[in-house]
Amino acid sequence: MRPRFVHLLRAEWTKLRTVRGWTIAMLAAGLVTVALGLLIASGDRASCGDGASEEACPAAPVGPGGEAVQDRFYFVHQPLTGDGTITVRLTSLTGIITYPPPGHDEIVDDVVPWAKAGIMIKDGAEPGSAYAAVMMTGDHGARMQHDFTHDTAGLPGGASNTSPRWLRLTRSGDTLTGEESADGVRWTGIGTIRLKGLPDEVQVGLFVASPCDLTVNSSLGGSSEECRFTQATAVFDRVDVQGSTPLGTWSGIEVADDDGQTDWEKDHRPNGLVRSGDTFTVSGAGDIAPLGDSGAAPIERTLTGTFAGLIIVIVVAAMFVTTEYRRGLIRYTLLASPRRGRALAAKAAVIGVVTFVVGLAATAVTLPLGTRILRANGINILPVSQLTELRVVVGTAALLAVAAVSALALGILFRRSIAAVTVGVAVVVLPYFLAVGAVLPESAAAWLMRVTPAAGFAIQQSIPAYPQVIGHYAPSTGYYPLAPWLGFAVLCGYAAVVLGLAALRLRRSDA
Amino acid sequence: MRCELHAEWTKLRTSPATGWLLLAVVAVTVVLSTATAALVTCPSSGCGHDATRISLTGVQVSQALVAVLAALTISSEHTTGMIRTSITAMPRRVRILAAKAIVLTGPTLAAGAIGVVGAVVAAGRLLPGNGFTSAHGYGPLSLADGSTLRAVAGSVLYLVLIALLSLGIATAVRDAATAIGVVLSLLYLVPIIALLISDPQWQRLLRQISPTNAGLTIQVTTDVSSLPISPWAGMGVLAGWTAAALLGGNLMLRRRDA
Structure with a gap:
């Protein structure tokens, strides 16, 4: 009897849920995103006025479209x-x-x-x-x-x-x-x-x-x-x-x-x-x-902890499959689901959905709390529409989920966790570090955020760069070269490619 | 101890990943540094760039490869169960770790030196074309210059210390994926947090204690007085991290069943 897909999902969910280290790590990924976001927000302060009489900076006027x-x-x-x-x-x-x-x-x-x-x-x-x-x-x-x-x-x-x-x-x-x-x-x-x-x-x-x-x-x-x-x-x-x-x-x-x-x-x-x-x-x-980001903060300032959660998620997702190779469990998994593509789909769905839910919980808590902290510290928040706010919150969770699925696919490709984790971190987190941390010159940074999977971070950008306003538009100031959904699509493209390669490898090679 | 060294050297030498990783360390250091040097321009005098530091940018990425190489030397033994054989053959566990550290140092030092010197030579040829000329206050990059020599030698030492730090952490953590996750977080997360946090005191503190920020101050040759920590003191901080990781790793190796 061929197992139904829902049974495969259940099997994969059980595997993920019952390894205590992974459960703790997934929770830690969420918590670290929240904690870092709030920590960075609480360290941010601004006041206006001259020395002695510090007062809150006046909020910028808001235009008919709702923007500062x-x-x-x-x-x-x-x-x-x-x-x-x-x-x-x-x-x-x-x-x-x-x-x-x-x-x-x-x-x-x-x-x-x-x-x-x-x-x-x-x-x-x-x-x-x-x-x-x-x-x-x-x-x-x-x-x-x-x-x-x-x-x-x-x-x-x-x-x-x-x-x-x-x-x-x-x-x-x-x-x-x-x-x-x-x-x-x-x-x-x-x-x-x-x-x-x-x-x-x-x-x-x-x-x-x-x-x-x-x-x-x-x-x-x-x-x-x-x-x-x-x-x-x-x-x-x-x-x-x-x-x-x-x-x-x-x-x-x-x-x-x-x-x-x-x-x-x-x-x-x-x-x-x-x-x-x-x-x-x-x-x-x-x-x-x-108004650009001068004197006011965009909402995504509160989500800077995402990249920390990202590393943990990549580690768990890679181990989710490499452990099976190490212990030989992969043979039973494939025995139970002879159509190997379905086994991969079930695994990817479980890790993707779990990561998305954890990520969404983290961002949905961090963004409102973080903006409240920033406001209390005298920093004005650049207003955006609810749709944009939703895109930033949901998009960040999706960014984590797609990265997790990619790491899983890398795990199947390499079969070794150390290679999967290293490559996963090197293509997603490292470009972000080099570009946003201004380690590389701005032209190279913009190029990195265009062609590497780190382009997906563009989904977090809430304030667009306007051609009719001269500003310092660079990854280090929070402006990515690709539009939010386009950047996210680049990440998804990479994920699709490694997932395809993983499916091929899974079918062609012995486990 | 000679037996241990011989055994560890054979393991490292015969692992297929070692050669590729060492080659990648050299290639990444040279290519990334050269690319950066090709992109940075100095349009006028007082452009504020640190030419030496630009020509050593590749170390920021090749340190990850060095860390992977180091973590592999111990965690691959845990993955395959080889560690039990090793411990049976060499019951003094501290010697295993010491032998691994010594054996790892040699190739890392060699690859790091080739990469770093290659980077400085390649970048030194490109930089004058981008405005880093004596008219703008930049002499040619030369190892005879005291601060450049310090930056170059320090960068090689930095890579070795990162390798040993990674070895210590991987010994303590055992699992390969977790180990490399922890090491890469330490290398890259702390600097990003230091960058994003805007409170100047926190920022300064993080830059003083983070192994990468503190360690890489060794590459700075201009405005040294404005650094949060002086170059050699920064290297000391990294050495402290490395010593702590190796001690922790040693403790865990001795206490736990393999």
């Missing part, structure tokens, strides 16, 4: 009720960068690549509110952006006195259309977007922002970042607002200003509006963009 954002710029605005259009001509975009490399000794006239100047329709002047904007940038041509994370490219080029650029933004209900033109006659569309729930009365106007100039000093073993103040100045004329209500008066506001002023702003040119006739000269600093 920076929303600091100079806004020359007036109310607009109902539908309308704003058209401007931009004749100049200049700026300063304070103390850039290599000398770090002078203020130079230059604009940073993502300095922004243009027109905007925004749901009030509160930081984090919904908006749509058409703009010229320092190096990236004309763009249309909305709600912080969305960016559409228009034509490249810049704006100057000899070749000015015209920008137009039209509101019609929830729909906003951005256009640009070289002469104000022939218009090219950049994008049409919808802002759901935009109220009847919005603020319309001119804006200028200039993100700080980032320099990354990366050396092996760690890196330091420095972001220096920059300011952009744009000259607008032919400003025209068409709407159902009569044209109001312009007023200027520094959105999300922190009251502090740099020496440049005090001594040379403060952010603001200088108007002479129909010409508006607007200076601004800051950025309108999603």
Whole structure:
């Protein structure tokens, strides 16, 4: 009589459950993930304010999509009720960068690549509110952006006195259309977007922002970042607002200003509006963009204990089968299930499911507890959607499970636990150590996290890297080169290959 | 003791894995160090890189191979039951462990030396092309330079100590998979924790006591004063770990039935 698959599962489950060392080790894998995560979280502290009066850092504003954002710029605005259009001509975009490399000794006239100047329709002047904007940038041509994370490219080029650029933004209900033109006659569309729930009365106007100039000093073993103040100045004329209500008066506001002023702003040119006739000269600093990990922690910061659990799981999964080879039990296993593929499937299913359950219990406890500890220590958590949080929690458990199944397959391939464990650790944990620990230079680190099974760690990344924001995107700062599911798919691909090889070996060779 | 040494040397010599692992130690040390040297650039003076350390990066990975080789020398005897024969033939168990340690030291020292010197020579040819020139404050890598010599000789010594540490742990733990799991955790987990923990005092403490972080300070030739522990003191910490592991292994070997 051929055994049913459920009997094979039961047999494998009994084998796993009744070895006391393995049960203890699996529990330890879960506990170590929790304990390390919480330990690292409790060692993390942050406070703002000057020396004597330490206070909690203010939380960043949250954008319409639920993500933390920076929303600091100079806004020359007036109310607009109902539908309308704003058209401007931009004749100049200049700026300063304070103390850039290599000398770090002078203020130079230059604009940073993502300095922004243009027109905007925004749901009030509160930081984090919904908006749509058409703009010229320092190096990236004309763009249309909305709600912080969305960016559409228009034509490249810049704006100057000899070749000015015209920008137009039209509101019609929830729909906003951005256009640009070289002469104000022939218009090219950049994008049409919808802002759901935009109220009847919005603020319309001119804006200028200039993100700080980032320099990354990366050396092996760690890196330091420095972001220096920059300011952009744009000259607008032919400003025209068409709407159902009569044209109001312009007023200027520094959105999300922190009251502090740099020496440049005090001594040379403060952010603001200088108007002479129909010409508006607007200076601004800051950025309108999603916030990276500066000053706040992503949720996966609490799951850094995963790699410790991973080593234990690899050891147990490899032993789960190599012990059978050592003791000769494998012959009985194969005798009981002559179709060897099914025996392998039962073994893989049991170790995979058990690891997944243990991993899920660990991550589901660690993430909420860890974020609570971080918040209590004054560290703001970058908000993410519940779906993303679920992906990080479940994905980490799946990462452990897939690694366990791979280790099992390696155990069948090599039949010796020491080889299986060494290879398992070498291809999953070692690349993570070399890349995240910045042992290797960043280019090599990114390459490792692309082609090795350690790519699966990408499933933990909750905040994406945005091309329209200059940041220090490297494995050592928590940004992986592959998208979360793609990275996980790389790991699964490797698992499938070793599982296939293991099935082949199991069928072809004597036990 | 001569008999023990002879027996252990024969076991090590005739195990098929030994040759491959030693070859891999050399290859990984040279290739990984060279690859790193090829990728790191020094665009201007004061770029803050430690050229010697870059050219010794491969040790971070080849230490795992050395650890596997060492763990195999004892745990494969437990796997096959050979250990009972060994103990019957050589009843003084401490001598078995001592003989294993001595026999292991020779090939590790040789492979480590070839790998490390090869890495420095290969990397030393590449680095000037990446901006590590005298104009940027970097002389050619030379073993005549005191701190470079210390880093190179220290790296070889480091590999030997890691091998003995692994031997001690594998003797105490017996099971091959568990032993290598424990050793690799010790080598790689503690440095990652030290990196991720942001409390500076904890970080400093972990870097002072972790066998890898403390031991590898021997490779640092620039900014030595800012290290959490001085190079030779760091090597001392690793030697302490190794001594403790060997003593523990010896104790377990004597106390337990094989």
